[in-house]
Every structure is written in structure tokens, then in C-alpha cells.
Amino acid sequence: MMKKMLFHFLMLFGVWLLFTWTLEIPDVIAGVIVSLILAVLLNSIFDGEVTSLLNPVKLFWAIIYIPVFFYHMMVANLDVAYRVLNPGLPIKPGIVKVKTKLKSDLGKTTLANSITLTPGTLTVDIKGEYLYIHWINVLSDNVEEATKEIVDKFEKYIVRFYG
Amino acid sequence: MSELSTAAAVFISIGVAFDLIGGLGLIRLPDIYNRLQAATKCVTLGTCFILIGVLIQFGFTSIGVKAILCLAFILMTSPTAAHAISKGSHDFGIKLWEGSVVDKLAEDKSKE
Secondary structure: HHHHHHHHHHHHHHHHHHHOOOOOHHHHHHHHHHHHHHHOOOOOOOOOOHHHHHHHHHHHHHHHHHHHHHHHHHHHHHHHHHHHHHOOOOOOEEEEEEEOOOHHHHHHHHHHHHHHHOOOOEEEEEEOOEEEEOOOOOOOOOOHHHHHHOOHHHHHHHHHHHO | OOOOHHHHHHHHHHHHHHHHHHHHHHHHOOOHHHHHHHHHHHHHHHHHHHHHHHHHOOOOHHHHHHHHHHHHHHHHHHHHHHHHHHHHHHHHOOOOOOOOOOOOOOOOHHHH
């Protein structure tokens, strides 16, 4: 409980320091007060799942995930750019259903956001363990095959830090 | 302000090109879901490139660090907004483009 509040306080204060980018005493004191008020007031809203990143192994995998994600994002953008610029507009859109093994809300959110930012896929809805994905070039409407195509490449990393 | 360095200019140019493609996609693609694809992906990456260009130009000063923070916030908020818009449209009953091949969400909704 206290650990969670402290974690959020440090995060908010860190962002404050980066935004103001100064170490003058009045600014720092204002930052401490604002971060403290926010951390206490919003404590019931934050579910604290993000504190799992305090575990070094999990943090390591979260950092590994960033370049992996950026690689897929570059590929995704070139793919969409090709489809937009091609005069024939080679699209075959549809909404498919995929299944995720992730249990935590934060894990599902990370997965859904990653899917939205990568190859021609956009998360439309989440119901339980199923995600509904708008796919610009549907390769398969089968749940297992679509899962293999869209989810697996992210899930195997996310499962290591958000479960 | 100093002159624009070559590396920063290259990054900002790539960013502007991606933003342009995103804008083109917004006009060319047929329905709201496809348009969101172009609007979220290309524009997010384009804006990231522009912000990286700003970071290279100014280094780790007050401006450069703000660029990093904006980058992080854009990466978090842009897909969330796209998700909210697409879910809202689907719940509201906006149809997919007629060339779409499958709509599992509508199938599952009609079963309930």
C-alpha cells in the first residue's frame, strides 16, 4: 500500500523534474507538494500493477521489449504506407477475433496498444480473454491462426513482465 | 537558435513524410476503421521522428527532454484514442466497408 503510493509519488516527481528541467529550490518544493497530493488523491484509481516493474528481471524484459516493438512498428508503417500509396489500394479489411493468455489488465492494455501501433491491425474491443482486431489485410479469420499471426510476437515478451 | 543539423533535418523530413502518408491514407482509405489505421500508425511514427529530430537538434536540454516526454505520452495515448474511437463507432453501428471480408465482433454481438 505505502510502497504503491511511494512508487507513484516518485514517478510523478520524476516527470515533474523532467518537465521543469531545473533544480531550483522553489520549483523542486512545488513539485514535491503537487506529486504528493496527486499520489495520495489518485491512490484508489491506480491499481499498482506497474510496481511489478520494480523486479529487475521484469524490468530487463520490459526494456528488451522497446526495441522489439519499435522494429515491428517500423515494418508496420512501411506496410501501411505501401498500401496507401499503391494506386490499386490493395486492402482486404475485416474484424477478426484473437485470444490472449495474459491475465493482468495492464498486460492486456500493453498488448492492445502494441497491436494498434503495428502491422495493419487495430484493437476494436476486448472481452475477457478475447481481443477483436480490425485487420487491414485479413490472412485468416480462424481464431488460432489469427492469434499466431498477430498476438504471439508480442505476447511472448509481455508475458515476462506483466503476466 | 543554432542552425539545423543534418541529422536532425533528416529525421524531421522522414517524420513529415510519414505524416503526409498518414494524411493521404485518411483521404484514400474507404471506412472509419481503415482510416484510423493510417491516422494512428503513420502519424504516430511521423510525430515520433519529428520529436527525435528535435531531440538531436537540442540535445538533453529543457527542450530535448520535453520532446522525449511527448514521445512517451504520444505512444501511450494515440493507440488508446484509436481504440476508443473504433469501439465507439462499432457500438454505434457504423458499418465496415463493403469489401470487408469478416466481422467477428458483429457476429458475436448478434449472438448475445
